[in-house]
Amino acid sequence: MASFRKRNDKWEYRIKYIDPVSGKKREKSKGNFRTKKEAQIAASEVELNIDNDFFEKNDSITVEEYLDIWFNIYKHTIKESSWKSRQDSIKAIKKRIGKIQIKKINLSFYQNFINQMGEHYARNTLIAIHQVFSMMMKQAVRDQYFKVNPIVEAKLPREKYTETEKEDIEYWEKEDLNLFLNCLRDKNQEKELTLFLLLAFSGLRIGEAICLKWDDIDFESATLNVNKTLFQKKGLRNEYVLTEPKSQSSKRKVPIPPQVIKQLKSWRHHQNQLKMKNRSDYTDLNFIFSDKTGHPTPARNFGYKLNTYAKKAGVSKITPHGLRHTYTALLIEAEIDVKEIQLRLGHASIKTTLDVYAHISKDKQIKSIKQFNDFAAHIF
Missing domain, CATH: 1.10.443.10 (Intergrase catalytic core)
Known part of the structure; x- marks a missing residue:
């Protein structure tokens, strides 16, 4: 519901609503209208857009915040044992780039990130991290944060082998x-x-x-x-x-x-x-x-x-x-x-x-x- 007020001979509207992506309370306002009628017409257009889910995206949302939004959707679509196995990957992503704004993610940034992760994590762990991030980015495209998925061309770094590397295979004679x-x-x-x-x-x-x-x-x-x-x-x-x-x-x-x-x-x-x-x-x-x-x-x-x-x-x-x-x-x-x-x-x-x-x-x-x-x- 919109509210209106007059400030210095100009009219302003203020609309409070719930962001359908984050579930958080949001507010949109605009002023400098000559008459209250003009402010009401402008406000009604914004309310119509909100009702049709053409919401104002939170451009400052971070990877950490959006991961939580995605995960709360994802976890209801699979078995508990499966979504719990994703939690370590989520922690690893948050630890490295959790505070970065999601709008700053591009192919170069992500490729550099996944290359660095390859220096610290085993191959299977790296694959799991990449899967989680890719699923999150697909949701971000659906939520109109991106027109196309910027990381779709990303490639996992080549697996490194050394003579002293111990493979995780143990068995008894x-x-x-x-x-x-x-x-x-x-x-x-x-x-x-x-x-x-x-x-x-x-x-x-x-x-x-x-x-x-x-x-x-x-x-x-x-x-x-x-x-x-x-x-x-x-x-x-x-x-x-x-x-x-x-x-x-x-x-x-x-x-x-x-x-x-x-x-x-x-x-x-x-x-x-x-x-x-x-x-x-x-x-x-x-x-x-x-x-x-x-x-x-x-x-x-x-x-x-x-x-x-x-x-x-x-x-x-x-x-x-x-x-x-x-x-x-x-x-x-x-x-x-x-x-x-x-x-x-x-x-x-x-x-x-x-x-x-x-x-x-x-x-x-x-x-x-x-x-x-x-x-x-x-x-x-």
Whole structure:
């Protein structure tokens, strides 16, 4: 609603409204009209534009402010686990250029920014940052801050490799895996033994494993169905949701060897005893790796146990994802075809499989060269 006042024989209008982009209260005013009628006509035109969303843009809005506006729209269109994974990228962008006005973003500025980020962040992190910024800029075009997207031609800097660079791929040789699993058996850690044995011989992601239910296992055909993953809010025991797997290719049927089938049956018997012991508090939701209440055991609990018993077994520390790479190493050693490895791991792209395959194969090649050289040294 417009208001009018007379100042020094001239009329002025003042209009208060809510900016549909930022949701903030805004105000537009203009004066120097000869008559009140002229001010009313001008004000009615502005109000009509506001009603039709032809709003006055906040030209001083910063990247930090607009990121928040975009994110509040974006987060309602995807799964919680997906939008939460974007928060680290948002923090990184805000830290570097959060105070810059969005209208100052052009191709040169952004290319320089993403090049600098490439000096400080791993490749996958850099890709995630670029994806977030690109989505934000598409929204900025829709909100008429730009006629065309100024960063559409931006390119990620080339990946740099050095001889000393350590790739983030860790795994156990079969001897270390054997030591670890036997340590768990000796310490009567039935549930942990079952989970870690399963991870090492199926290649499941930890989120896929901890939400498995008993009807996902086909004991007759010795296979398991991967059809969901678990997202746990801040690692809280009862704050979780079952979601679709990481990608369509993540939905898969995985063969599991006899020792895993045998251990699953042993754990099911042990779990039934625990159900009876805790029946007053136990809700049977059919989860294989349930806690004493029947809900899925948090992934971080298993991460802690993995570190604890790796130390007891005298082997190097490893993450649950490292057991997925261990499975890949075992498949390579068993001379399984790389395409079959891709299917078992549920990789959407063969490139992902080949990257892991190449790294592990290289390690094994280096080891075999050393073994042969040691052997040959005793001949001549």
